[in-house]
Amino acid sequence: MQGSSLANRRAGQAVMAETLRIHDGDPPRSWWRRLVGASPLSADSRPWFQGALGEIAVGRILGRLGPEWTVLHAVPVGAGVSDIDHVLIGPAGVFTLNTKNHAGREIWVGERAILVGGHKQHYLTHARHEAARAGKRLGAAVGEPVSVTPVLVLIKPKQLTIKQRPADVKVVTDRELLPWLKRRRPVLAPEQIARIAAAAVVPGTWHNNPAPSEDPAALQERFTELRSSVGRAQRRRGLWGLGLIVGGSAAAVSYGSDLLTALLNAGLS
Incomplete structure (x- = not known):
């Protein structure tokens, strides 16, 4: 049974499911909106869609870790619908990863706060809580304390300003994540890794x-279909924009001299 092991879950699975749930309830686009390339995403589904893309991107990066690592995605935790984006177990220890897709945004990181576009976010608090929760549950399962390091992964920020790094949460970009993990020294023996995993x-x-x-x-197939639809709409908007530019340029070339003469005559009259 697929649900019997979390190893079967895909990166971004919970966020993909929520994206599709919201999208299924959105009204379909009219023929005109499809023609002009309006996005199939609504204001409600778009943040979830972007979040899923971020987790999928990090999932691909984590797939490049060696076989000595156990990588879990979208781990349901607690009693409700909360999940942990990624859980890593390997020689360098146990990590919970919280992925935030703020591609193209300016991010400021301080010891106690993170600002995205000038607005304070509670990412550090959430990352700490996830790691503590994971350590408590894994420790209870294996019968010994399990130390868990919280990691916050920022996807393709336009500008990242590190004023002061938090002491207890590692903040990295998607490009920094894999090198950082590979540089860490081993702290767990193989038998510990196997028991925790x-x-x-x-x-x-x-x-x-x-x-x-x-x-x-x-689920991934349905999300891929939605992602393709979003991409087609984006390309269609681009073609419309290019057509307007080309058409406007042609009009300026064809009628520019006549228009200039008319304006000069109007000014002299």
Whole structure:
């Protein structure tokens, strides 16, 4: 059964599911909106869509870690619908990764706060809470303390200003993530890694009442279809914009001299 192991879950699975749930409830685009390339995403579904893209991108990066690492995605935790974006277990330790897709935005990082476009976010608090939660649940499952390092991954920021790095949360960009992980020294023995990883893939380790999830492959296929639709709409908007530029330039060339003469005559009269 696919839901019996968290190892089957895809990067961004929970966010993909929420994106599609919201999108399914949105009214369909009119023929005119489709013609001009209006996005199929609504104001409600767009943030979830961007979040899913961020987690998928980080999932691809984590896929380049060696076989000595166990990588879990979209881990349901607690009693509700909360999940941890990524959980890593390997020689360098245990990590919870919180992914934030703010591509093209300016981000400021201080010891106690993170600002995105000048607005304060509670990312550091959430990252600490996730790591503490993971450590408590994994420790209970293996019968010994498990130290978990919180990591905040920022996707393609336009500008990242580090005023002062937080002491207890590692803040990295997507480009920095893999080199940072590979540079870390080993702290866990192989038998410790195996014991923690065996507990981590069990849904009941994390969630009070784990439920079977949607088939990951089917969910990813539906999200890929939506992503293709978003891409087609974007390309269509680009073609319309290019057409307007070309048309405007041609009109300026054809009628520019006549228009200038008319304006001069109007000014002299």
